[in-house]
Amino acid sequence: MTINDQYYINLILNGDTNAFHILVDRYKDLVYSLSLRMLKNREEAEEVSQDTFVKVFKSLPRFKGDSKFSTWIYKIAYNTCLDRLKKNKKFYNDVPIDEFTEHQVRTIDDALENLEAKEREQAIQDCMSLLPNEDGFLLTLYYFEEQSLDDISKVMGLTPNNVKVKLFRSRKKLAAILKQRLEPEIIESYERANR
Numbered sequence: 191m192t193i194n195d196q197y198y199i200n201l202i203l204n205g206d207t208n209a210f211h212i213l214v215d216r217y218k219d220l221v222y223s224l225s226l227r228m229l230k231n232r233e234e235a236e237e238v239s240q241d242t243f244v245k246v247f248k249s250l251p252r253f254k255g256d257s258k259f260s261t262w263i264y265k266i267a268y269n270t271c272l273d274r275l276k277k278n279k280k281f282y283n284d285v286p287i288d289e290f291t292e293h294q295v296r297t298i299d300d301a302l303e304n305l306e307a308k309e310r311e312q313a314i315q316d317c318m319s320l321l322p323n324e325d326g327f328l329l330t331l332y333y334f335e336e337q338s339l340d341d342i343s344k345v346m347g348l349t350p351n352n353v354k355v356k357l358f359r360s361r362k363k364l365a366a367i368l369k370q371r372l373e374p375e376i377i378e379s380y381e382r383a384n385r
Contacts, residue, residue: 195259202250214243217260220335221267227318227326228271238274242267257344264331264345275323317367325360332357 195216201209221242225235245266253262318326324346331337331345339350339357346353 228323261341
């Protein structure tokens with residue numbers, strides 16, 4: 191059983207700065223993944239990950255426990271990414287994608303069920319890297335980190351309802367990319383299976 195985050199937070203606040211390494215190890219991969227989704231550049235994601243943990247360490251006395259510690263770290267990572275994007279003047283370049291109905295999104299979801307789990311995850315990861323920054327970040331939190339709408343709303347500074355809307359739009363964009371990239375493969379696979 192892993193010791194909860196609060197135990198290590200208390201150690202750090204009481205002067206045991208070595209305990210911070212445990213929290214860094216626990217969250218470094220996720221902070222890096224989220225940063226990479228937002229910034230789409232490995233070096234920048236590494237720098238932002240380091241900046242995030244510096245901010246976490248300095249702000250630790252202000253962590254009140256109102257939300258989960260992971261949610262608090264994701265919020266710091268998200269805001270650090272936004273700061274980096276503004277600093278580099280890399281503004282979101284949303285490419286308009288044709289509107290997809292919820293039925294079409296569901297159809298793509300059902301088609302993906304036919305791919306092997308590992309292939310499906312890799313295909314989704316590849317396609318997610320093509321999404322605009324915030325969309326990839328949001329979908330990663332929701333699907334891969336299984337964060338609740340409330341937790342995501344705290345991370346992104348939005349209402350839960352606004353998160354629902356953004357999540358739906360992000361899924362539609364991902365569906366369009368998946369359809370464009372995977373449909374020929376799915377059709378071919380389906381035809382082979384039904385010969």
